[in-house]
Amino acid sequence: MTMLNQNFHSALWWQETDHDRLLCTLCPRYCKIGEGQSGFCYIRKNIDGKLYSLGYGRPTGFAIDPIEKKPLNHFLPGTGILSFGTAGCNLGCKFCQNWTMSKAHLDEVNSLYASPEQVVELARKHQVPSIAYTYNDPIIFGEYVVDISRLAREEHIRSVMVTNGYIDPEARKDVFRFVDAANVDLKAFTERFYSKLTLSHLAPVLDTLKWLVHETDVWLEITTLLIPGENDSDEEIKQMIGWILSNLGADVPIHFTAFHPSFRMLDHPPTPHSTLTRARKIALDAGIHFCYVGNVRDVPGQTTFCPNCHAALIERDWHSIYTNNIKEGHCAKCGQKIPGVWK
Numbered sequence: 001m002t003m004l005n006q007n008f009h010s011a012l013w014w015q016e017t018d019h020d021r022l023l024c025t026l027c028p029r030y031c032k033i034g035e036g037q038s039g040f041c042y043i044r045k046n047i048d049g050k051l052y053s054l055g056y057g058r059p060t061g062f063a064i065d066p067i068e069k070k071p072l073n074h075f076l077p078g079t080g081i082l083s084f085g086t087a088g089c090n091l092g093c094k095f096c097q098n099w100t101m102s103k104a105h106l107d108e109v110n111s112l113y114a115s116p117e118q119v120v121e122l123a124r125k126h127q128v129p130s131i132a133y134t135y136n137d138p139i140i141f142g143e144y145v146v147d148i149s150r151l152a153r154e155e156h157i158r159s160v161m162v163t164n165g166y167i168d169p170e171a172r173k174d175v176f177r178f179v180d181a182a183n184v185d186l187k188a189f190t191e192r193f194y195s196k197l198t199l200s201h202l203a204p205v206l207d208t209l210k211w212l213v214h215e216t217d218v219w220l221e222i223t224t225l226l227i228p229g230e231n232d233s234d235e236e237i238k239q240m241i242g243w244i245l246s247n248l249g250a251d252v253p254i255h256f257t258a259f260h261p262s263f264r265m266l267d268h269p270p271t272p273h274s275t276l277t278r279a280r281k282i283a284l285d286a287g288i289h290f291c292y293v294g295n296v297r298d299v300p301g302q303t304t305f306c307p308n309c310h311a312a313l314i315e316r317d318w319h320s321i322y323t324n325n326i327k328e329g330h331c332a333k334c335g336q337k338i339p340g341v342w343k
Helices: 116-125 138-154 169-175 191-198 203-215 234-247 273-286
Strands: 014-016 021-024 032-034 044-047 050-053 062-066 080-084 130-133 158-163 181-185 219-226 254-258 291-294 312-317 320-324
Touching (some): 021 050, 050 138, 080 116, 116 138, 130 138, 138 158, 138 169, 181 203, 203 219, 219 273, 234 273, 254 273
Parallel strands (some): 254 291
Antiparallel strands (some): 021 032, 044 050, 062 080
């Protein structure tokens, strides 16, 4: 690592328009960016009539996390993952749980320079099998993701996107090309929630979820942060689960996680544990095979059970694993195949 490199990296996914503005086509926000201005995400900027990615090579820090923290429960369980993000985000979530990074400009946070080669070498140095693009949303530094994930695949290191899924259909083909797994935040199941509390729209996220399942080999898990009074009603949860079953299938793991008052929603209470338990029961009763709760201590709610014989396969407590009874991708008791990436 060296100190911050001031050279900007040419952006992909943009085109010229009339009136001296550039149209960024990376995400469905489609920002029209004037000279010297940045897009909604803060890190895609029009400089002398060309679009640049200010976030390329400028991570705000690295950490070795348990893979379960992403959260991913069916992807190399019990392993570590090199995690990093930049600054900025393409959504405006009023409840952001990581707002000190996602709502910051790069000049407001400490950044180092790290080339794609250095990031991959860091993963090798710490002997972790995966790299996570996370903390803020990696879609906005898609060029960096593409270059790192390409190199990582050559070194047999996996890549994980932790993302809101708000990405243009053409751009996502490039960004996810060398990605092995993704956890997508399905933040709610109403357009009202998305427009009011995230300043975005629901439909593009649903489209990304369907594309990941039906047109890629990316392993997918879904997370929904349940916020009291906003997206935690039985009706909305049932509608969301029904859509997942109809469009994605019963084997996509779902994580219901607890909200803690943050950013611009300090007036909302934390999510009761009972809400998570209720949501999980709704999902399992409807036919979802794997549903988990997060941001709380709940061993049964974080354990992977066989959908056939109901044996406890992977017992977890928070991000720690007690037992793992999955053998070569199958239930050790009855032999049922368990969807996921296990080695």
